[in-house]
Amino acid sequence: MQSEITNEKASEDPTFQVVEVTRSNIPDLLNWPKTGWHGHYHWPNTSEGVNSSTIRSGDRVTITIWDSQDHSLITNPGQNYTVIDNVEVDGGGSIFLPYVNKVRVRGLTADGARKKIQSRLDPIVPSAQVQVSLRQGRDHAVDVVGGVAKPGSYPMPSRNYKVLNVLADAGGIPPGLRNPRVRLLRGSKTYEISSELLLADGSKNALLHPRDTIVVEQDDRSFVAFGASGKEDLIYFPKDHLTALEAMSLMGGLSDTRADPKGVLILREYSAEDLSTATVGPTLQQVVFTFDLTDADGLFAARKFEVSPGDTVLATESPVNNLRTIFSLFGSILGLSAQSAALSR
Template identity: 45%
Template sequence: MTIWRNSIVAITIAAALSACALPRGAALQSEITKQANDQQALFAVYPVVNTLLPRYAKWPATGGVPHYSWIGKQSAPIGRVILAGDQVKIAVWDSDENSLLTAREQKVAQLQTISVSTNGSVFVPYVGSVRIGGTTDSAAREKVQDALLAVSPSAQVQLSSTAGNRHSVSLVSGVNSPGSFPIEERDMTVLTALSLGGGAKDQFENPQIRLLRGNTTYAISLNKLLQSPALDTTIRSGDKIVVAEDESYFLALGATGKEELITFPKEHVSALDAVTLMGGVSDSRGNPEGILILREYSSKAVRDDGVAGPSKSRVVFTMDLTAADGLFSAGKFTVNPKDLVYVTESPITSARTIIGLIGSGVGIANQVN
């Protein structure tokens, strides 16, 4: 009788379980894709395999993250030119006893620090305005000295300039010491400017450099800039630099180590990278044959043939990480910003749950007996 009672309990539990959904942390792949073959389905399913990777690569980008261009390094002469707002110091050496600039026992006249006017000129006593804007310190010295020859043929001039506000670059945010820094050399680059601000803050996973020049914004990742010296752009007066976190991210859900929003740690993230960043597939629950990437395309990208674009705007890409082709293809398949990377539940987990509950039920029946 005990055996029959236990059998009845087991059958009753199995029947009850078949009538309701088991508690679990993720869906089965079959549950998500079961309507894919219906003509009225709102999504399409595509496998991530080597033969289809070239097709997927030509499909439009998704995610809505703005893409900016970048400009390479431009050659510039060493030194800098004088601009409006710069401060100029002029010293005049004159040995003439009847000099208008120096006293009898004085050999040098140190003029007051002069600010370069908006038209690039400075005022020199007994001479008037001398235009030195756009010239180097040495060229400006010659201009001032030539202008003084009319009143003091023996005069010799020393001239030095200090960069003003207009001759500077602003590190707006994302650096350890933001502020405005003078451009001392015409060949000053973005990385040099960042070093003046103490470098990018450590809080960023994948820091992005944004260069604001006039009405145009340029952007590049800091890692790419460090790896390619030819991209270290030359700074211009008035440039603004912002260091910000990468706006690209994907969502991680399902039977995985992490269920959260994950920022791209580099410019391009593959599906295999994404699974690793998620903490891998759960050993006890996850289905390595059922890795899904859910992506939504613009309606304008939809194509009937599914070649130049997906056949539906909502797409589910499927990956099998138990096969060699699936692993290699996942390493080449690019995750787009705002993709949902989903690790489905293994069917074995449900079976284990049922067996465990049946075993518990049988144990309860034995206790009743």
């Protein structure tokens, strides 16, 4: 029963806090610390990059040099071109070319590198023409790990490569995943968003950086349904945010014969860091939120109050049901007594 759980609020030294949820205190409760969430749930908004790829350390370039002059320094007899294949850009951002020594190409596009190499060759081979092709290394790629049809490493075709681009290249998100979450790992930071919000809002299509990692997983956030409800189970969040009224619906509603509509409780535990001496916030780590669903005020409050991952939603037993149980037991005892009296005659 509700009273068996909440009576401690009248104690001189209560070990948990009891908060009745109403329309009047909902604005304050929505500003209380969030519990049960993991990772960093902010997400970078989109921005625009350039549509051409730039050369980075670890990339490989192939340089073709054309020279129609006889007895050229850079071509073999009978040929009018030479190919310097698969040259890796070193840690300093340079490549080595014969007769020229090192040429710094990091940060340039393939066309910019071509122009720079040709200008360095002019004093040696004035008639030479240069062609440069780029093959990007792992430092210019994005990894997609799990939750897609084709996980793997994807080279960035340009600096304007975005999250939805790489998810499409990776075969998309399978339809069977429960409320899929897209997680972006960038250095020491983690960002997370639901696929539904990512697809619905173009501003969330974040620009990718080299070495980013994308992980797609189904939503593992859940709450516990307990007591006089249609279902007692671990229930997963089907969407980003879940209200108390929606949680009760997922629980199968309240039992008509057992539940107390004045005694719906949500049990939540806060960390020590969440405790606040200010006017807004919990005063004890363990909090019981109570709802009275017999009037409009309680129903509207339940529509606004958000369930947190790890909460326990408890439908308490009706006092009337307990009386019925007592009367039933009383009747059983009286019946047994009558049978004993009859047998003793």
